[in-house]
Amino acid sequence: MQSQLICSGCRSILLYPRGATSVCCALCNTITPPGMEMAQLICGGCRTLLMYARGAASIRCSCCHTINVAPGQAEKSTSFSSSMMRIFQHGLLRQRDKEAPRLTLSGFQFLLMDTNAQLGYIIREYISNSEVYLMR
Ligand SMILES: [Zn+2]
Numbered sequence: 001m002q003s004q005l006i007c008s009g010c011r012s013i014l015l016y017p018r019g020a021t022s023v024c025c026a027l028c029n030t031i032t033p034p035g036m037e038m039a040q041l042i043c044g045g046c047r048t049l050l051m052y053a054r055g056a057a058s059i060r061c062s063c064c065h066t067i068n069v070a071p072g073q074a075e076k077s078t079s080f081s082s083s084m085m086r087i088f089q090h091g092l093l094r095q096r097d098k099e100a101p102r103l104t105l106s107g108f109q110f111l112l113m114d115t116n117a118q119l120g121y122i123i124r125e126y127i128s129n130s131e132v133y134l135m136r
C-alpha cells in the first residue's frame, strides 16, 4: 500500500510505503516527515483532481469553489463500495441544474459528528436507500 505526500522542498508528489517515518525526495533530497498524508479527490463541480491532507472533512475546490466532502474521512470506510459512497453523498449534497453542489443541513451536521457516528449515519442511509429500492 503506497501513500503520497508533497515534498516540503520542491513540492513534487512523492510516493512512499505506508508506515515510513521519513521520506527522502529523489529530486531535491529533502527529508519530509509523512505527517501530512495527501489524498486525491475529483472535484464534484469541475472534475479537477484535487490534492488534500488526509483527514480533512471537506475540501474546497480552488477552481470552482465547490465544497467536496472527503470520501475517505474515515479510513475505516475504505471497504465501503463506491455505490455506497454515492448514496451517502447523495444524501448530504444537493445539486441543482448548472449549480455547484451544496452541503445540505444534514451534510453539515454529518461533518460535526465523530467517526463512529458518521459510519452509523452512512449505514443507516444505506439501509434506508436499499429498502426503498427493494420496494419498487
Ligand atoms: Zn523534493
Ligand SMILES: [Zn+2]
Pocket (backbone or CB within 6 Å): 043, 044, 045, 046, 047, 048, 061, 062, 063, 064, 065, 066
Ligand atoms: Zn472544482
